[in-house]
Amino acid sequence: MLLLSVAALALVAAPSVAQDGDGRDSDQEEEQEQEEQEEQEDEGTGLFDGSRRGGFVPEFDPEFHPTYKLDFKRDQDVSTWTHNFKMNYSFTPKVAFTAGSNIVLRENEALNRVNRNEKWNAGLSLALSSAISTGIKFTRSDQEDVRNPGKDNEVRTFRERESFNLTTNYNKTLLSGIGVILGANGGFEKNKYSNVLSRGSSQGVTAGIEYDAPLGLSTRFQYSGQHSLLDSEQGALESKDESFDHSLTGHMEYAWLGNAFLVDVRRGLSSTEYPKEEQTEHRRADTEGLSMSADVGLVENLTSTFNLGYTRSKTSYRLEDSKDNDLKTRNVQASLSYSLGATDFTAEMSSEKKRNEYYDVQTGDQYSNAFGASVTHEFGEELSAVLRGRTSLLSHHYDDTEGNDQDRDLFDQEVTLNVDYDPRADISASLNVKVREDNLIYIRTSRTGDNKTSQTYSVKPSITKSFGDKITATQTYGLSADYTFYTYDPDSNFLIRNFSVDTTIDWRPFSPLRLTFSHQYRSQDEGSYVEDENGIEQYGKNSQRDDNSLELGVGYKLFGLVSLSLSQTLSMQKRWTIVDDEKQLSWEKFDTTLKGKANANYELESGTTVKFTLGRIYRDATNITDRQREVWDISLNIEKEF
């Protein structure tokens, strides 16, 4: 059976939110970061990750599953095409082929730039027996950025990487509870940057053993080593760059009568050579780590955890020795939780000391301590309350107090109270109260002018009432005051006050129809908070801002298939400055949007699924461009099974 997915043809004529080309670029970069993270997760992180079923040969699936996705987006400056193709095919239960490609082409008209990213991969894996597997894999990635394409001043910058690897793994669990993994890999790689070319070979070995004893004891140890030798060229430099990376990890776990004890150790050593400014840079890294934790429940209703940790990371460079560093961290953490009837009590404390050796004025110690506690109590079925408190102190101590005057303490305290009250089935209410204080204390007199204390007080009550099963109304109030007190500059003391009311009504007169109404009101004012001639602190308001936003919406499901929605939003903002107790309008803005949308998910009897969204947005607002006034929002996704 062949499953062909023609998925995600997305056409967005312009986004509903004003977005510049650079902003869109950053979204793309975030997507790329996520993709790279997913790829790393797919690769697995250790010998025992997903390799239990016999190396890297996927489970046998005789069906052919190629997928292809095409995506196009366009905003006022940037257009982006994305092609994605993936294919997994098992010829037999022991032989599988995988291939994929991802191509992203982005054109920025405002900056006159074209950016292209391509990733290709292909692999063949073979299970020689239940324990031994082998395979080959090819990967290629191209990245190119062209400024002023097609013009005399065109500039191209690129990065090309290719690798070919042969891997063999042995993975066996013996009846005695002992598991063994052995692996070896070797291959070639080629890297081409704008001004660097390198090519050569790489080899690696992996070995691991694990043992699960019947009395709750389990252990794992694993080693991996990688070596590469590359011929590199950069300008007049021709060099042989040798790199290696050794990693050793161990894990021990012991469970006894509901208590658990864990120990993890790791050690890493790496050396990397690469061209830099026509010289050979040599980066050495040495890491080690130890963590011990105990989860203990010695007393009924009382659980506790203790963690101890140590890490060290030392890096040195031959050319850029100003980047050398040696960082050490020691930390301890403890937590307790205790239940007594309707009351739960938890407390957590942590302490960490970091020694940062940068061999310059940044060298110093960093101490971080935190304590938090909470009490939860249920007063019958209708009323419950949670009281939380937290305090933390972060201290920066630099060795060279003459060369570095940034020694400082950050001392924070916070208390919150949450109360939920449900007196009747149709009424629920809640109250949130928060008090917070942040202190910034510079120690050296050259910096103490910035010392300040910020205090925030906020109250947020909310009530929800249902009228039958068709109407629900919710109203939330917010009130806050945010003070800033300068230790040595009281004339700069400042106060911000906020008041807000949010109202939402949801009405479902009959099954497929839904009506919504929401209104938001925000008022903010701010000004000085300084002492008058009598030594009493007075608030001197110097500006105020009011925001109102109203939204009406209607939704209807047509024939149980197509969801239709129409909404109208109107928002208005005003800002005043206060001069001699007189309000003077600084600016006034409005934004109104009419949005209509239809979307459906439909499955044919043949198994074909169709998903579409068709939307149109009309917008008028202060200071928007014509391109933002009328916007299409279209997407189509078809999945066909042959």
Added chain:
Amino acid sequence: MTPKRATSLAAAALLFLCGCIFTPRDPDGPPEGDVTDWETPISTDIVLKNLKAAFEGEGVQNYRDCFTDSFRFHVDPVDSLDAGQEGEDRYANWTREDEEHAANGVFGDASDIALAFTTIQEPDEAGYDTYRIEDYELTITFDSGEADEEVTYGGRASLHMRRDNTGRWAIYRWVDRRLTEDSPPPTWGTLRGDYRD
């Protein structure tokens, strides 16, 4: 020992320990010179003003406070490509901690810093989320022993900012781009990269 007594003792020990380790240090004394340049950031203009004052005045905590917890810096792709083999690691997942560390490194090496912004696109501060586009010129005089070295960095930054519940604005995303001229100056992104370990 009963569970109640054990819990009480543990709580008392924790509270005693808290009293010891949660006492901040006393400052050396009142400031020698100017008082604070920091203004409560109730507009995006004040965020830029604070950022300029903090960077020029080498105040690392005030500089850090111009950014949100979730801050990310996105380098120009050409700066990443130009960095060759180091490029991918040098700029990946740049957070507020990286920003603080890089700024601290610059402050340690610089004898003078001058920063200027030119607004290319004004922000719309009606909502809780906005962005503004700024051209920047950053001139740093590096203290390199016998003769100081002056380097000028320039580029275009899309600064995405967010307003919190108390009305304070801060930068949560900085998208850095080279200027479009034929021989653009190095960007602030390359300076950041030079100070990442």
